[in-house]
Amino acid sequence: MKVIALGILSGAVGEKIKGEEFAVNADTGADLISRGLVRAADEPQAIPKKAEPAKE
Secondary structure (H helix, E strand, O other), X not given: OEEEEOOOEOXXXXXXXXXXXXXXXXXXXXXXXXXXXXXXXXXXXXXXXXXXXXXX
């Protein structure tokens, strides 16, 4: 399973930086996703909308 780090990680998966894509087994990937540390690489990332200018 390919995942993308949502922050700096270090441990059993090695040292990863935010945005780095790496492969892990399915169990480890599911655990990291459930803890909010990574997202699935095939999952589309939400693009934040720009705030509309204030109307005066």
